[in-house]
Amino acid sequence: MSRSDSRPRMPGNCGISEAIEELSLAPVLFSRFQKLIYNECGIWLGPQKQALLTSRLARRLRTLGLSTMSEYFRLVTQPDQQHERSVMLDCITTNETHFFREPRHFDYLAQEVIPKWKREAEAGKRLRHLSVWCAGCSSGEEPYSLAMLFLKHLSAEAGWFPQILASDISTRVLEKAREATFPIEKAQEIPKEYLRSYMLKGTKESTGTMRVVPELQKIVRFARINLFADSYPVQGTFDLIFCRNVLIYFDDRSKEKVLAGLVRHLSPTGLLFVGHSEHLNGARELRLVAPTVYALKSAAA
Numbered sequence: 001m002s003r004s005d006s007r008p009r010m011p012g013n014c015g016i017s018e019a020i021e022e023l024s025l026a027p028v029l030f031s032r033f034q035k036l037i038y039n040e041c042g043i044w045l046g047p048q049k050q051a052l053l054t055s056r057l058a059r060r061l062r063t064l065g066l067s068t069m070s071e072y073f074r075l076v077t078q079p080d081q082q083h084e085r086s087v088m089l090d091c092i093t094t095n096e097t098h099f100f101r102e103p104r105h106f107d108y109l110a111q112e113v114i115p116k117w118k119r120e121a122e123a124g125k126r127l128r129h130l131s132v133w134c135a136g137c138s139s140g141e142e143p144y145s146l147a148m149l150f151l152k153h154l155s156a157e158a159g160w161f162p163q164i165l166a167s168d169i170s171t172r173v174l175e176k177a178r179e180a181t182f183p184i185e186k187a188q189e190i191p192k193e194y195l196r197s198y199m200l201k202g203t204k205e206s207t208g209t210m211r212v213v214p215e216l217q218k219i220v221r222f223a224r225i226n227l228f229a230d231s232y233p234v235q236g237t238f239d240l241i242f243c244r245n246v247l248i249y250f251d252d253r254s255k256e257k258v259l260a261g262l263v264r265h266l267s268p269t270g271l272l273f274v275g276h277s278e279h280l281n282g283a284r285e286l287r288l289v290a291p292t293v294y295a296l297k298s299a300a301a
């Protein structure tokens, strides 16, 4: 059915009800979207996600002026529609995140890892250059939390030079992350000592927001990286890889592929952090060094 059809429409939700109807009437179409999304990003949407997918895509249909999900499917599968495929993925990703989420990881870094790096640097056994990858960073709370931790504990005067690559598949969240401005309510997620040093409270037209200080922004670089890709546009290896609450959306096959990709970029003495509900029991090259923190088995204990 096209926009010019004369069938009566529900006021207020023009297009959405029809799109929902179209998809719910055609499970075959849902299954095509399932496969398309899986092949694009490794996320398998189970049948319970049908309503969610429908409502999220319906909004996109409305923006594009399309009337049915099958029209949208035809569009998004055109070879030259890479941009539309990435917009579709933006619609379906779950981006929940917080500053200092899962604080045990930050405590572990502050109490165990950073003191060890300092000892090693003093003994001339490591450089003071730190390379960190926050893979699946959402709107930036996680990489900025890491940046605060590093700036507090590893001073530039002592020669420390941390750099964080923060990546996500969703361009929408990356845009928010680059803006570096957050609702003031999020201040409660940040321990007081960090809040005072690294967040600027918005005034006048920015009232109700807070902004990360420029020093913090300088050490975080954002990029769109699809972790399900066969290779990643990143160079070298990382001292830390944070990939938390991302693997949870993948099935075993895609999880294995993503893990293999991450492990290729983990430095021989590096650490991989995953979310607290993501245990990597099947990862042959990794050993557990702390709850949900892994190192390469080949690395010295």
Ligand SMILES: C[S@@+](CC[C@H](N)C(=O)[O-])C[C@H]1O[C@@H](n2cnc3c(N)ncnc32)[C@H](O)[C@@H]1O
Pocket (backbone or CB within 6 Å): 041, 042, 043, 093, 094, 095, 096, 097, 098, 101, 135, 136, 137, 138, 139, 142, 167, 168, 169, 170, 173, 225, 226, 227, 228, 243, 244, 245, 246, 249, 275
């Ligand atoms: C729930 S958020 C987790 C954010 C953060 N790591 C945390 O723990 O608070 C999951 C993020 O993974 C991203 N994501 C999902 N599939 C991805 C993929 N194939 N490649 C890269 N990022 C992906 C989503 O866009 C989303 O922002």
